[in-house]
Amino acid sequence: EDKVVQSPLSLVVHEGDTVTLNCSYEVTNFRSLLWYKQEKKAPTFLFMLTSSGIEKKSGRLSSILDKKELFSILNITATQTGDSAVYLCAVSPLNYGGSQGNLIFGKGTKLSVKP
Amino acid sequence: SQTIHQWPATLVQPVGSPLSLECTVEGTSNPNLYWYRQAAGRGLQLLFYSVGIGQISSEVPQNLSASRPQDRQFILSSKKLLLSDSGFYLCACKRSSYNEQFFGPGTRLTVL
Numbered sequence: 001e002d003k004v005v006q007s008p009l010s011l012v013v014h015e016g017d018t019v020t021l022n023c024s025y026e027v028t029n030f031r032s033l034l035w036y037k038q039e040k041k042a043p044t045f046l047f048m049l050t051s052s053g054i055e056k057k058s059g060r061l062s063s064i065l066d067k068k069e070l071f072s073i074l075n076i077t078a079t080q081t082g083d084s085a086v087y088l089c090a091v092s093p094l095n096y097g098g099s100q101g102n103l104i105f106g107k108g109t110k111l112s113v114k115p
Numbered sequence: 116s117q118t119i120h121q122w123p124a125t126l127v128q129p130v131g132s133p134l135s136l137e138c139t140v141e142g143t144s145n146p147n148l149y150w151y152r153q154a155a156g157r158g159l160q161l162l163f164y165s166v167g168i169g170q171i172s173s174e175v176p177q178n179l180s181a182s183r184p185q186d187r188q189f190i191l192s193s194k195k196l197l198l199s200d201s202g203f204y205l206c207a208c209k210r211s212s213y214n215e216q217f218f219g220p221g222t223r224l225t226v227l
Contacts, residue, residue: 032214042205042218043159088159092214102149102174103216107158 002027004091006106014114017079021109023089024071031094033072034103035063038086046074046087079113086110117142119219121206127225134179134193136222138206141187148189149207149216150181159205165189201226 007022025033032050036043047056049065049072056063060079065072076083090103118141128134140146150162161174163181171181178197182190189206206219 034215036218042221045215045217048215090159102161102164105159107156 002091002093002104004089004104004106006087006089006109008109009107010110010112012112012114013079015080017113018075018077019079019111021074021076021087021089021111022071023073023106025089025091025104026070027091027093027104029094030067030070031092033065034090034092035072035074036088036090038088038108039084043088076111079111081113081115084111084113117146117208117210117217119206119208119217121204121219121222123222124220125223125225127227128196129227130198131195134191134196134200134224136191136204136206136224138189138191138219139187140189140208143187143208143210145186145211147209147211148183149209150189150191151205151207153203153205154201163191196226198226200224 004025013019032048034048035046037046047063049056049063052065052067060077063072063074074087086108088108089106092103120139122137147166149164151159152162153159162179163171163173165171165183168183168186179193201224204222204224207216209216
């Protein structure tokens with residue numbers, strides 16, 4: 001059965017800290033891995049990763065994929081209170097077909113950044 | 116870029132009542148559309164997806180149904196709500212040839 005596991009489930013840090021969120025997966029015919037940030041409502045798209053070893057970066061956030069070890073990490077440097085959210089990892093398996101594009105989500109990591 | 120609308124934003128319904136949640140998409144044609152449910156403390160659960168008008172695939176058997184009467188309209192329904200139907204319902208959209216899904220603002224449903 002395809003699955004995505006995120007760790008830790010929750011994390012409390014102080015402003016200025018650097019955090020690393022983990023996502024491991026088991027999926028048949030991997031296609032891509034996506035990271036989302038969910039504050040109070042809808043998840044917002046952060047990154048999509050398809051190739052190993054290529055870092056995606058946006059401001060203080062960065063992510064990298066390891067297709068051999070089947071995991072990805074999301075790094076946030078110099079955290080701010082506005083980074084507080086649930087971070088979701090999702091995997092798109094190729095066997096769902098390019099037209100469906102279904103995603104399998106992990107349960108998320110709840111990050112709380114204290115001032 | 117696409118915009119996804121969902122309504123209502125919040126809904127409180129008694130057990131046994133019917134349900135109709137609507138999702139509409141602007142800014143793209145022939146998208147794939149998805150309904151997810153997010154229960155407290157749990158991840159996103161895919162309920163239905165649609166690759167075109169009238170084409171619905173169900174991921175989880177339950178008392179919910181979905182319909183796609185128009186290209187950019189996706190409806191989630193139930194004839195009789197259960198307590199376990201409470202949750203946050205999200206509609207998502209994916210453009211063909213892209214892999215990212217984008218989410219609407221969601222509907223928070225409480226069944227009492």
